[in-house]
Amino acid sequence: MAETLRVENLHVRFGVGEDQVKALNGVSLTLESGEVYCLVGESGAGKSTLALAIMGLLPVAGSITQGRVIFDGVDLIHASAEQMRQLRGKDISMVFQDAQAALNPVQLVGAQLEEVILTHMDVSHRVANRMAQDMLKELGLPDPRRIMGSYPFSLSGGMCQRVMLAIALVLKPKLLIADEPTSGLDVTLQAEILQRLTNLSVEQNAAILLITHDMGVVAHMAKRVGVIYAGSLMESADVIPLFKESQHPYTWSLLQSIPRLDDVEKNLQPLRGTPPNMVTLPEECPFLPRCHKAISRCRVEPKPAMEEIKPGHEVACYNPVAPIVTV
Ligand SMILES: Nc1ncnc2c1ncn2[C@@H]1O[C@H](COP(=O)(O)OP(=O)(O)OP(=O)(O)O)[C@@H](O)[C@H]1O
Numbered sequence: 610m611a612e613t614l615r616v617e618n619l620h621v622r623f624g625v626g627e628d629q630v631k632a633l634n635g636v637s638l639t640l641e642s643g644e645v646y647c648l649v650g651e652s653g654a655g656k657s658t659l660a661l662a663i664m665g666l667l668p669v670a671g672s673i674t675q676g677r678v679i680f681d682g683v684d685l686i687h688a689s690a691e692q693m694r695q696l697r698g699k700d701i702s703m704v705f706q707d708a709q710a711a712l713n714p715v716q717l718v719g720a721q722l723e724e725v726i727l728t729h730m731d732v733s734h735r736v737a738n739r740m741a742q743d744m745l746k747e748l749g750l751p752d753p754r755r756i757m758g759s760y761p762f763s764l765s766g767g768m769c770q771r772v773m774l775a776i777a778l779v780l781k782p783k784l785l786i787a788d789e790p791t792s793g794l795d796v797t798l799q800a801e802i803l804q805r806l807t808n809l810s811v812e813q814n815a816a817i818l819l820i821t822h823d824m825g826v827v828a829h830m831a832k833r834v835g836v837i838y839a840g841s842l843m844e845s846a847d848v849i850p851l852f853k854e855s856q857h858p859y860t861w862s863l864l865q866s867i868p869r870l871d872d873v874e875k876n877l878q879p880l881r882g883t884p885p886n887m888v889t890l891p892e893e894c895p896f897l898p899r900c901h902k903a904i905s906r907c908r909v910e911p912k913p914a915m916e917e918i919k920p921g922h923e924v925a926c927y928n929p930v931a932p933i934v935t936v
């Protein structure tokens with residue numbers, strides 16, 4: 610499998626001076642073609658910021674202060690605006706967290722879909738229209754022609770989300786970044802969309818960065834998982850080791866707080882406390898105030914770096930939950 614995306618030591622800041630938000634603080638990850646990488650973490654952890662930074666779509670207040678983003682061998686941070694326009698929509702596409710807001714409110718849905726196709730492909734308007742309708746149908750929208758002739762405000766949130774997905778998928782991207790793509794959807798629709806994403810990764814060998822706070826979605830979808838907290842990755846591993854041998858106390862806490870059908874007696878342990886203020890982030894581990902495993906080293910040393918404790922399993926912690934025994 611080929612490496613599709615590499616993010617190296619990425620730092621993102623919002624604003625300047627004393628009120629600067631330290632949204633990402635040295636995030637590194639790689640995605641291979643055909644794999645689904647789930648990024649999971651609480652609200653405000655920096656998930657959308659990472660997605661927007663990769664896409665080159667940070668709002669004006671945001672800037673990448675350090676690090677690299679390499680897609681298919683191309684350095685995206687130093688790519689020209691024209692190069693980015695060529696890549697976005699075709700090779701790299703994104704489903705935004707707030708689909709309704711991401712669509713153009715004054716343009717018919719059909720025109721928005723066709724525009725993506727016509728910008729990147731040398732096809733007639735009729736062919737673009739056909740492709741757009743087929744894509745909407747494939748995503749389970751019942752009356753594609755009506756949808757194409759609608760403005761986003763007249764569609765439900767779930768419909769907008771699927772329109773957004775259609776726009777993102779119609780040109781068969783090599784990399785799809787999906788930021789909470791199923792959050793407003795009912796369970797059956799959610800399952801359908803996730804299946805569609807799985808097909809994309811398997812059949813078209815696409816790399817998918819799937820952002821979610823839902824551990825159920827992670828368990829169902831991910832090949833690899835990254836757990837992010839206060840703008841830093843705390844743990845990354847393949848999905849089974851992440852669930853079965855989670856090492857970071859934060860990952861462990863996230864897993865404790867989800868109900869399990871096969872263990873209804875289990876005491877759910879909600880994670881106490883709140884994430885830190887991202888303006889006044891401490892030098893030490895940001896999870897320290899909420900950590901049940903903290904030792905004195907955690908209080909005196911700077912935030913631990915990610916370290917590989919087993920092939921493919923990295924953790925940033927001075928006192929992991931359980932030592933991994935290799936035989
Ligand atoms: N435009 C902005 N200006 C200033 N701060 C911002 C901006 N966008 C995001 N932030 C801050 O950056 C941090 C990371 O936000 P981000 O939206 O990436 O979190 P998230 O993990 O996507 O959360 P959620 O699960 O709620 O979507 C937060 O502290 C947030 O307040």
Ligand SMILES: [Mg+2]
Binds near residue numbers: 658788
């Ligand atoms: Mg977000």
